[in-house]
Structures are given as C-alpha cells and as structure tokens.
Amino acid sequence: MSYQQFAYLYDELMKDAPYDEWVRFVRDILQKYQVEGGPRPRLLDVACGTGELSVRFATDGFQVTGVDLSEDMLAVAQAKAEEAGVRIPFFQQNMAEMEGQGTFDVIGIFCDSLNYLETEAEVIATFSNVQQRLNDGGIFVVDVHSLYKINEGFINQTFTLNEEKVSYIWNSFPGEAPNSVEHELSFFVLDERLGKYDRFDELHFQRTYTVQQYEAWLLEAGFEVLEVCADFEQKPPEPDSERIFFVARKNK
Secondary structure: OOOOOHHHHHHHHOOOOOHHHHHHHHHHHHHHOOOOOOOOOEEEEEOOOOOHHHHHHHHOOOEEEEEEOOHHHHHHHHHHHHHHOOOOOEEEOOHHHOOOOOOEEEEEEOOOHHHHOOOHHHHHHHHHHHHHOEEEEEEEEEEEEOHHHHHHHHOOOEEEEEOOOEEEEEEEEEOOOOOEEEEEEEEEEEEOOOOEEEEEEEEEEEEOOOHHHHHHHHHHOOEEEEEEEEOOEOOOOOOOOOEEEEEEEEOO
16 A cells, blocks of 8 residues: 555644653553663564654664655655654565564554554464564564444544645545455645645555454464553553554563
C-alpha cells in the first residue's frame, strides 16, 4: 500500500495522538522486566511511519532504527530526525519481510500498524521476523485494534474534519475478511499558492484477530507472553477496550 499524499498529511491528522504515552509505556515495561540494554537501549521501530515516535524515543535516550514500507513516510521521518538533531537510520522494508539491522533490546510495532497486514500468514511472518531480531530476553511490544474497535468503532461509521488548510471525509465499510474494515478517505488540501483545494483519495485496509489468536501466534514464534493489557494501562482488556497491547519476551 502506498500512502502517497497521505504521508504529508499524516502528522497534521495525528497531532492529538498520545505519542508520549507509547514512550512512557515502553519505559515502564523495560523497567518492570529489568531488560538489559544499558543507558541507551537499542529499539527497532517497525512501521515507523513519519518517524514521530522514532524521534521521541531517540530524544528520550534510545538508540533507534526505523523501518517502514512507504518511501514517502520515510522521507518525512528522515527530515524530522534531522530537524530534531538525532541520528536514526531508516530502512524501507515490509515488516513481514525484514532483513538486516542487527539485533535489539526492544522492538515495537505501534499505532495499530500490525492491523494493516492483510493475511494471517503476514502476521505470523512478522512475529517470526521480530523474534529473530531481538536479543535473548528482549522485549516485543505491539498494540492492535480490538475486535470492538474494528466492528463497533469503525465499520459503517463516517468521520469528518473541516479545517482551513485540510479537511477530510472518512467512510468505513466492512472488509471481506472477518473482523476487517476498509477506510475510504477523501482529503481536501489547500494549495495556498493557487488559492484552491486539491483532492486526494486513499483506500486503507485493517484487520484484527482475537486476543487468544495473537497470543497463540506469539507463543509459536518463540515468545513468552508477559502481559496483555489495554489502552495504555497495565490492566486486562475490557469488552469495550479499543487498543490491546501485547508485551512478549524472547525465550532464552
């Protein structure tokens, strides 16, 4: 999937996302499970997008590497890292087909990025790839949309934004696969030079699975599942929880 113009709109649309909560959550997990990695743990940010979290982790003291499928997203991420004065190597790769980069103390797939994988085989391959790139005892943190979020929060819903420089209409429809959704987005972006709005259309797909299925795949990939929690709190998910976190450790 190509994000095209969406890459350059993403940060504006996600400006209220709780990025600092992801950084806090990872710090708390590393401290809780006494993960070795010295004062600057090595972190791989998988599906790093425009690098907002990559930069925040880097400024918080992590040695960060970023991976994303979108060349456009990575161009934004690289510019953002340079502006922040942090060095982050970025690589264009599919999370299900990663190679190289060495090994890490912690690997994260944040912002429900895993849900963009279309097949079970891709999720299984991604978990295997992550396991191979973790140091023994290393931590994997991944968050996904819950069944409730996909089926009740998205499907057959319409979302809109109407601001001076950018507006959108976002319609969500059931996908063909179980517990999946297709997002049709139309953006209207002000071209200040010409004094007119340009329209960009995007189609996005997301799919999720039961908590039990994710846990089974993690175990099969060689992980010990340490925690399953929800919405940035280290508490078990509720029926109406929207974001499910899995914290897993590579078996030694």
